[in-house]
Amino acid sequence: MDILASLNDRQREAVMTTDGAVLILAGAGSGKTRVITVRIAYLISEKQVPPYNILAVTFTNKAAGEMRERVTELLKGQRLQSAPLVTTFHSLCVRILRQDIEHLSEGYNKSFTIYDTDDSIKVIKACIKDIGFDEKQLAPRQVLNAISGSKNRGEDFELYASQVEYTDEKRAAIARVFKLYEERLNNANALDFDDLMIKTVKLLRTSQEVRDKYNEKFKYILVDEYQDTNPLQFALIGYLTEKQQNICVVGDDSQSIYAFRQADIRNILEFEQHFPNAKTILLEQNYRSTQTILDTADAIIKNNQNRKDKKLWTANPDGDKIFYHQAFDGDGEARFVAQMIDRHRRQNPKDKIAILYRTNAQSRLFEEALRRNRIEYNIVGGFSFYERAEIKDVIAYLKMALNPFDDIALLRVINTPTRGFGKTSLDELQHRAKDFGVSLWETIAIITGLEFKERVNLTPRAIESLKKFKKTIENLQTKVADVSQTDRKVSDVVMAAIEDTGYANMLRAENTDESAARLENLEELVNAAVDYDKQEDSGLRDFIDHAALTSDTDKYDRNAAVTMMTVHAAKGLEFPIVFLVGLEDGIFPHSRSINDPKELEEERRLAYVAITRAEKVLYISHSMRRRVYGEEMAAEPSQFLNEMPLELIHDLSRGSSWLSFAKSNAVKTNKHAVSALRGENRQEKPKNLYTGKTYNSAEAIADFFNKKKVESRESGVESPKPLTGFDKLKAQASQTKSEIPNPKSKIKQGFTPGAHVRHPKYGKGLVLRREGTGDNVKLTVSFPGFGQKKLIEKFANLEKA
DNA sequence: AAGTAAATTTTTTTT
């Protein structure tokens, strides 16, 4: 088989070890996807395994799509009557549940609805209100995170409740919300993202019959990005492989970046314990990046305590240095990136370029800069097509038609377009629904029913509009039924949900640019539905499921010249040229992770992922000022910059920069750095002399000069020669910077978040936020008993406490 | 009931 010829020895071994448990530890760029795809092709064409016996699971639709494509490519020319199932964890679960959820006997049936995060939040909000709490005491988002975390650890609300200390009111409240939330979803015949996994695992655990069925079906299982699996996914794999044990997992512990989703790195680290006869294969040769890029990535990941020590190597050349740029503000950073991209595009238009950032919110400045420079770009993530209001509205109508008990969908559309059924009437309806203990849909049926004579607090007009709404949905249901009974098309039904509900007319009446754009989006939705027209059975169901499970991360277009996305979204991709931007403390690493060593390690792995996306050229940049919540704030260089080998970095900044500062410092005063440069002191971990925090601060400058003194005394070096030219400029620049805090006010000023201070009137307080610069520094301080105060640092007379 | 103005909050990362 000639496809094997393109593999190295290790890779070939990974492909040909088809039976039993196999763990492939694949470093970044080591040809992981190639190994998986060739392995699937090998199973089919060499081992004569029927394709339907093969299951490959990934985390994203993007990865699944790519894999499917490549397998098809490898197998083309062979006449196969089935295709291997290449899918995501969540799609796999939906597939299983749509067939067998009724075996669970939990009241769910096959027409269950999938709630996305937005829907879940809405339910949570209602639950918080129902237990008599306020959203301010109990942030819905946090509650959902707590519940989701618990669920992904395999707990249920009873277990969660039992862990609550009775002094912990908040957790106790969350436990109550948890219970309510689960009930609501169950009543609505709805499953959230987590439930898809949970219910599937439960189903496999409790039903021998179902377990046997899927064990029989999936005889060879492959799992991609195994380091990102959480306990539930682990359990799922466990049940599916119970019989055959032909399980092949591929992953890299250095690229584990989903701990926040309860991914457990131990799943990969302890694979050999779980599958005692497992064979482990290491792929350490990198085919993607230059040595310089690999060295930089390696230098950063080395700072993590918790990792398997391994080193990637490559036969590729050293390549260019890492290009570095320090910008004055966020806009300057974006302009620099646009300028460099422009240059690359002229030089070599074929090279694909990526701009990678930590958070989606960072994209805006780059979008604007590229647009100004007339550079076309493609943006991945952020707002998804399926997250747009008009799309969600129409989908909600369709969801109603398939599962009318879906309260969330009902609430979404009952008065969109407006039907004269406003907030007051809605409150009454919800109130009644709670009284009856049934869904809103059933409540509507009761209230509008002929034999219902009870007095309701609804105007005749409201009742009338309920009747009309009911009719609208019922009409839609009839059309849905037509899809399976006659040969009505899925796209017809989608069209009906747009037209017959009055939705399109509402938009036409608006007659604005925006409403026109929304109409166009709806046309797109109809187009998307056409793909499902030919499907035999439950085409509409599949269409809705697809909408629920597709994120925008999936619409990566590999032909786009420039792509922007978060580092998370970039995992698994590679680009000749990469711009890693916003390398500032608080952004990357993110401020929410900075205080927890575990989370900081995850940020570091994230940086590792980012850097190893680059094939030939890597740019890194940061800005000295950054807008946060609309206010301009001083920004510090990322601590990860300090962890990179400075000698591999080339400075493209105008004037002096953090890099020039760090370089002069490291070489002149850092014995560790000097000896490390000479190759001594192998064991010793390179200590960070200056973390990003202190660069540019009074202490750093003072420290710098002190060290210099000590060193020159020790080594007997005479005082520095008079500076000339560029060096002089640089020195001047750093002097000006150091001037900001004057020595007298040093104790009083320069308070940073986290500092304890004393105020003449309010007493002891905690600094929460610092904004502005120079004389305009404003501090937000929390004083026990007085609440939060905004103070001008200069006048506040604060002391260190 | 619906539309508008004012106040409040928001940012990790994703299926």
Place this chain on the structure above:
DNA sequence: AAATTTACTT
């Protein structure tokens, strides 16, 4: 700065 929620008119 932008988006969402609430309060206030009409």
